[in-house]
Amino acid sequence: FEYLKILRRRKAWFIAAFVASVAVGVTLAILLPKTYRSSATIAVQAPAVSLDLVPARADLSREERLLALSQQLRSQTVLARVAREEQLLSDRPIEVVTGELMRRIEVLPTKPIARDGDRQELSAFEIVYKDGTADRARRIADRLANVFVDEHSKSRELQAEGTAEFLSQQLNRSQQRISALEGRLRAAKERFQGKLPEQTAANLQTVSGMRSQLESTSNNLRSELDRLSLIDRQVQAMKQGAAPVGVGVANQGATPSPQQRVTALQRQLATARTQYKDTHPEVQELERELQLARQEAAAMSQQPESTRQELLAGDPLYQQTMADRNLTQLRISSLRRTETQLQRDIVRYQSQIEASPMVEQELSSLQREYDIERDNNKHLSEKHSTAQVQEQIARTRGGERFSVLYPAYMPDSPESPNRGRILLLALAAGFGLGLALVFARDYVDQSIRDARAVQDEFAVPVLAEIPRIHTA
Template structure:
């Protein structure tokens, strides 16, 4: 006969659990007891927390721009990293004598990580419009909590952490505001020095190209033309004086010997001509002057005295020619200078325009930096007077009255469930492995045949035999019954 095997039905499983109810009760009781002992042995963990409000700047930003460009959650994250640094946590641990039991058992790095995980920072957001890119959400407050096994120490450490957060925020904002003002001040000083240097260069260019500057070149050109007109006038006047002297010399010559007077007149005319063309120190002019002097001496000896008036007029004409010659030389020098300045005008304009353009650009930057510096200084003053955005403690840390963990009732309940589950699993496992026969359903499941009848158990009958003997007899009896 082939044995038909299968799983337990729900009714069989329930019956098996009922038959072995003590197998369920004992693990449940043991699990509950163990869980209760564990719950009692676990150290209570208390939590103290503080709520810190992020207050906005008291003065409108339209009047004074805030120097803080980062969002509150970003600042909180940076401050959290600063506060939870290794050095700060070591200082807190030593100051408050935290984790005394763990110090002899664990490494310092593990203890620091324990404390870091015991500190919680939870942000509180609200819809404040389109203040940032997160759908109009902005952080308006945050809660700072600390968990430890001693309630009083928990409160003290939370208070210290709260003070460290607020102080760090004030310090960061003040340093940022004052640092911005200092940076802008240094930048303004640098630009001011460059502006002073360029102003000195502009003054030097104006001095070096005086008369050739763009606003002076027209006057230099007009001055050159005026000087040339003056030279032409002097040439005309000199020509007239030369002619007058020639006439006087002719009249004087009539009273002198014809030969000497003619030579003197020619020499004087030549001298006047050369004087009109060259300076007094010119070799030709000097030679002509010496010739005139010799001829005059000779004429004075040979010629009879002439009229004093004519002699004075002739001498006056000669003096005038000398004066006109000197004046002409001066004017020619002035014309040369004016022409040189006009020629230097493009170079002067180029250098002056470059310096002026650089000065204007730097001056614009300087004015903008100065405006920003003033704003930054006002913002720094706001931070110093605590008028800017700041952290405000609205809910101070309190002494925790009840521990937040362990949850002892839950631990005991879980111990009960664990023990009960172990008993159920053990009972069902035994039923599946040993396959004891209890009732008609078990016979059908094992043999595939329906029994013809059933004999009830009696106190002194089959009850005295074990299940396996009964099963063996049934299996031996059924085939014989089937063949009869």
């Protein structure tokens, strides 16, 4: 009963707060502007062609697709066209009008009628528009739906055309880069001809053959040099009047030269001394003949050079020996030229073999760049072919399409304000506010109103209590 007493005592506060709250609620219900809601339903139609020819959609959830569609609907292209066709500008900036439209638009999903596994497919959605008049809400909602469907088809077509054009340009640039890389590869191979990695085995085989040929040529050259040395000694012996070393006498009946006689007598004397003593008559005869022969040889060696050359010029053996000497010199010169050329060729081929790794590294870099560009060209060609097919599909509208399933309806009543709800809220708020003010006012009031309050406040007994006297 204590709370009832407080409420009875402070009823003026309660009534004032309640009446004020109800008055505010009634005022709001009357003065708030009306807002009408209208919506059009857009159907998402499946592609009319094979799914293999339609670009795969991004793996988006229903909410993500709704967000993407909402962004397309709120694009400046769609809103500006709606503003112009509905004549909403009226000398106002286009940005202001499109901003107002954007705030009044809402995209909501409808109940899904298709599923893709565990995921719900977006088969339709609503375009909601709110306005102050019912007719304008219906007209603009209907216009938004039609413009959105038309602009979406155009944007898909423009996107397909732009994609095909872009890929065509990229493909042309890729082909130009391939041509340039082919030219660089061809020029590099021509510049490094003989040093190419694929020629290394042939170069090694050639060097091996040249080394064998060089070894054979060196052996032949040494043989010819030995032969020339032998011939030179023979010629020198002939010029000194001695018989050629290792060569028999050409004419057996010819008179031997003094030097030949000296040589023969020395050989006979050596043989006789092995058989007889030095006092033996045969040994003494040979010594005497040897001395005479030496005197004749010394006398002959003192003859003029011209006389000796005349004698040698008429000697057929000497002429043959000189001819052999000249021929040997020619062979030596040829073998030396061959040896020098072989050494140069070996050095050249060896340098080519040693340069092969660096050439391979440079060519491999070019080849790798060429292979990458060729693969890129192949991928671009495939993408370009696909883009051309998709462009054709977009032009014929054979891909995923949007269509107006239900046009916008005429709203019967405003969506807001909800007067009944406002009044109920005002009554509830007035009741709560009145109670709060009553108890707050009583809490701050320090007046003493009965004996118990006196005892609680001063801790003294109450002796008597005078009741309230009501006057007439």
